[in-house]
Amino acid sequence: MTxxxxxxxAEPRSSNLQSxxxxxxxxxxxxxxxxxxxxxxxxxxxxxxxxxxxxxxSGQYAWFWHPKAGREETSMAVKAMKIRSFLVAxxxxxxxxxxxxxxxxxxxxxxxxxxxxxxxxxxxxWNLGNQLEANTxxxxxxxxxxxxxxxxxxxxxxRAAGFKTIRIPVSYLRNIGAGPNYTINSSWLNRVQQVVNxxxxxxxxxxxxxxxxGYKTVNGSWLICDSSSQxxxxxxxxxxxxxxASKFQGYDQHLILESMNEEFTGDYGxxxxxxxxxxxxxxxxxxxxxxxxxxxxxxxxxxxxxxxxNIDYTAGNYGFVLPTDRYRSSSxxxxxxxxxxxxxxxxxxxxxxxxxxxxxxxxxxxxxxxKTSTWGQEDFLDAQLKKMHDGFVTKGYPVVIGEYGAIDxxxxxxxxxxxxxxxxxxxxxxxxKYGEVSVYWDxxxxxxxxxxxxxxxxxxxxxxxxxxxIMSGVGQ
Numbered sequence: 001m002t003x004x005x006x007x008x009x010a011e012p013r014s015s016n017l018q019s020x021x022x023x024x025x026x027x028x029x030x031x032x033x034x035x036x037x038x039x040x041x042x043x044x045x046x047x048x049x050x051x052x053x054x055x056x057x058s059g060q061y062a063w064f065w066h067p068k069a070g071r072e073e074t075s076m077a078v079k080a081m082k083i084r085s086f087l088v089a090x091x092x093x094x095x096x097x098x099x100x101x102x103x104x105x106x107x108x109x110x111x112x113x114x115x116x117x118x119x120x121x122x123x124x125x126w127n128l129g130n131q132l133e134a135n136t137x138x139x140x141x142x143x144x145x146x147x148x149x150x151x152x153x154x155x156x157x158x159r160a161a162g163f164k165t166i167r168i169p170v171s172y173l174r175n176i177g178a179g180p181n182y183t184i185n186s187s188w189l190n191r192v193q194q195v196v197n198x199x200x201x202x203x204x205x206x207x208x209x210x211x212x213x214g215y216k217t218v219n220g221s222w223l224i225c226d227s228s229s230q231x232x233x234x235x236x237x238x239x240x241x242x243x244x245a246s247k248f249q250g251y252d253q254h255l256i257l258e259s260m261n262e263e264f265t266g267d268y269g270x271x272x273x274x275x276x277x278x279x280x281x282x283x284x285x286x287x288x289x290x291x292x293x294x295x296x297x298x299x300x301x302x303x304x305x306x307x308x309x310n311i312d313y314t315a316g317n318y319g320f321v322l323p324t325d326r327y328r329s330s331s332x333x334x335x336x337x338x339x340x341x342x343x344x345x346x347x348x349x350x351x352x353x354x355x356x357x358x359x360x361x362x363x364x365x366x367x368x369x370x371k372t373s374t375w376g377q378e379d380f381l382d383a384q385l386k387k388m389h390d391g392f393v394t395k396g397y398p399v400v401i402g403e404y405g406a407i408d409x410x411x412x413x414x415x416x417x418x419x420x421x422x423x424x425x426x427x428x429x430x431x432x433k434y435g436e437v438s439v440y441w442d443x444x445x446x447x448x449x450x451x452x453x454x455x456x457x458x459x460x461x462x463x464x465x466x467x468x469x470i471m472s473g474v475g476q
Contacts (some may be wrong), residue, residue, distance in 0.1 A: 113253065114336050116435055118301060119398045122205045123164035124428065124474045125439030126453070127403060132192060133169040133211040138220025140171045140188060142195075147444045148457050155198040157459045162471045165205040167402060167439045168195060169261065171212035172240060173220030179232070182239040189247055200254055207303060207402070207439070209258035210240070216266050223282070225275040226265045237282055241289045249295025256301045258342060258402070259286035264308035271307040276319035279307065284323040287339065291327035298329035303400055305342040314343055315387040322397070337396040343388060344403040344441075345427060348376025352405065352423070355449045357412025363422040371413065382430055389434035401431050403441040407449045421469035428473025440470060 134144040175185040199206045214223040265275050283304045290297045306314030314320050346352040350359040350373050359373050366372040388399040404427045410416040431438040446452040446462045453463045
């Protein structure tokens with residue numbers, strides 16, 4: 001995520017401002033990047049929102065800038081969790097090894113959809129957030145941040161609610177072995193496949209990515225764009241994606257691979273070099289590697305981000321370079337693409353993500369100006385998504401709003417969920433208007449400051465109004 005224009009409330013503009021939260025790097029309860037991030041005295045509302053959308057379901061936080069972990073653990077608790085996670089992984093891996101190959105397609109016999117067709121067919125999307133990207137001390141574990149094991153029943157509930165696409169964030173981290181082979185732990189890759197199959201076997205579109213490996217303060221991270229070890233990083237990146245793509249080579253176009261998540265230096269402001277050039281290189285390595293991995297990978301739709309999934313820094317003249325696709329299947333018409341562009345949208349952040357009760361309303365139906373942000377309303381949203389349409393959709397590259405949403409502030413304003421629904425409906429409808437796909441961010445947390453739409457333990461819908469709004473927005 002990036003530093004949003006939510007900090008520019010008095011004079012909104014479009015530098016590194018499309019993203020969605022007041023990002024904070026914590027070091028034993030204090031923020032670093034002091035030269036970049038305004039003080040609490042300057043922006044008290046933003047400072048109050050430092051804990052972001054990746055708060056664990058337990059309501060606790062990790063003390064680093066990208067707070068996707070759930071909590072600090074005692075050494076004994078960590079050891080216990082490792083043992084438990086290992087046992088669960090072994091059990092699930094055995095199941096995956098039995099059912100995985102049976103559920104995948106041996107050949108892509110489905111009709112190949114062009115850009116506009118697949119964007120329309122993907123419909124409403126939902127993120128399985130805070131699960132397969134969760135980790136303990138750099139070892140991925142889907143229960144590490146307080147959520148239960150992912151099940152077929154959960155995915156079935158999501159599908160029954162009307163969602164046609166599921167994005168599954170995945171981290172690999174210390175489940176990658178040493179070079180030169182950089183072998184992925186087979187139990188982990190089998191579990192990823194099993195969760196993919198939960199949705200794929202039901203006819204849903206599935207997006208899997210490399211999610212947490214690019215954050216500097218996450219234990220075990222390594223995909224660091226401003227590191228001096230680029231030769232090693234790129235070799236590792238190629239080997240890892242080669243294994244992932246080979247694992248899924250028999251899956252048809254309902255499986256979409258996404259090269260990375262919110263890749264950038266971790267510093268806010270305009271993109272810098274050589275980091276952006278390295279991001280472009282990662283995307284090119286990804287496309288070339290997947291295409292050469294055999295099976296349906298030569299015609300698979302691939303999803304790539306620009307700088308930190310930021311709209312302005314992807315659509316604007318800041319250094320983003322589309323990868324070439326020279327190894328794709330000759331069966332793809334020459335005037336069509338098979339690459340998608342990924343961006344995220346959480347503006348205005350003081351409404352969508354700041355953890356306070358100050359700004360709780362959004363849109364034309366807002367009734368209290370003091371509770372409504374001074375920027376980031378419908379006109380801003382339309383202009384941002386139009387940039388992506390004009391820059392990419394018109395050229396045959398579908399755009400995926402891979403994350404969007406607003407946290408629950410109904411404890412401060414009983415009408416808040418109505419405005420959250422208005423926001424979700426408008427993002428979904430505007431994306432559809434411009435031929436784009438929208439994928440709601442659900443972090444599994446319900447209640448105050450949560451993004452959750454479902455209870456992942458009871459498999460019940462917790463926000464029917466927001467789900468209904470999303471379906472209305474995409475016309476389902």
